[in-house]
Amino acid sequence: MEIARRYELRSDRCEWQELLVSGGWGSGRESLELAQGWARTWTARWRYGGEAVVCSVRDLASMPLQGAEPVRRFSWRTSQFHRPGLQYMVSTGRHHGFESHAEQQLLLALDFARVSEVLSQPFRLSFTSIDGPGEHTPDFLAMTASDVWLIDVRPGDRIKDEDRVRFAAAAEVALSCGWRYVVAAGWRPHVQTTLDTVSAQRRPLTDPLGLQPALLAAAGAGPVRFGDLVEQASVPAMARAQALHLIWNRRLAIDLAAPLNDQSMVHGERSGR
Numbered sequence: 001m002e003i004a005r006r007y008e009l010r011s012d013r014c015e016w017q018e019l020l021v022s023g024g025w026g027s028g029r030e031s032l033e034l035a036q037g038w039a040r041t042w043t044a045r046w047r048y049g050g051e052a053v054v055c056s057v058r059d060l061a062s063m064p065l066q067g068a069e070p071v072r073r074f075s076w077r078t079s080q081f082h083r084p085g086l087q088y089m090v091s092t093g094r095h096h097g098f099e100s101h102a103e104q105q106l107l108l109a110l111d112f113a114r115v116s117e118v119l120s121q122p123f124r125l126s127f128t129s130i131d132g133p134g135e136h137t138p139d140f141l142a143m144t145a146s147d148v149w150l151i152d153v154r155p156g157d158r159i160k161d162e163d164r165v166r167f168a169a170a171a172e173v174a175l176s177c178g179w180r181y182v183v184a185a186g187w188r189p190h191v192q193t194t195l196d197t198v199s200a201q202r203r204p205l206t207d208p209l210g211l212q213p214a215l216l217a218a219a220g221a222g223p224v225r226f227g228d229l230v231e232q233a234s235v236p237a238m239a240r241a242q243a244l245h246l247i248w249n250r251r252l253a254i255d256l257a258a259p260l261n262d263q264s265m266v267h268g269e270r271s272g273r
Helices: 057-062 101-112 161-177 191-201 211-220 226-231 236-248
Strands: 043-048 051-056 085-089 094-098 117-120 124-129 132-136 140-143 148-153 180-184
Touching: 043 057, 051 057, 057 161, 085 101, 094 101, 094 117, 101 140, 101 148, 101 191, 124 161, 132 161, 148 161, 161 180, 191 236, 211 226, 211 236, 226 236
Parallel strands: 148 180
Antiparallel strands: 043 051, 043 124, 085 094, 117 140, 124 132, 140 148
16 A cells, blocks of 8 residues: 655745645635626725725725734623734734734744735725625735735634635635735644744844854754754753744754654755855
């Protein structure tokens, strides 16, 4: 019997969307009214300086992210079922709102990918389906070095038929703007745990003992187990923190699709970085 080869996810090479589980969220496109000129009749409501600004989907891509605010407030109250909060992102230098643990994990993955900008709940989309008018507020709009991403976050087992219609509307809007769209419905095994671990050292970290050059040199000589890498340093406990910092900054690489422990193989920097 042939054994399937495990999917490897090199932390220094992967794109953020590769961290997601593959598989679609279904299609609700057949429920949308997409007659000629739909991009002029569908609208998006933004918020700047506390004031609402409405534009057609046709003009959506020209709206500036600078100065845009979430279109609805993040609220906290007793006995609520969801878990909102603020996540600090090193890549943007700001806190960003989220409404669930799943959204918080998405922000962590975007931070690892070094996005240049993220806006939570960027706009409220008004669209038309065969059942009449509909509304949807996507969860995030993110800018990477190569793409603009419109993102919804919903665990796969919680996606309902009405969600599929809203997601289909968001996908059409993204396509018309030249953006990319994805529903973050789940993560590959071990990705969340590993990102949580390395993110503990995501903030700027001083290196008074010069451990980082030694770690980079040791890993650059060939793949080495994480435990062996840090133990050969002059101060192993501090080297462990420095190694995690280098992994977060993609200067050392591990396989994100495997558990991170002392047996994990660590690779050195790619040449030309």
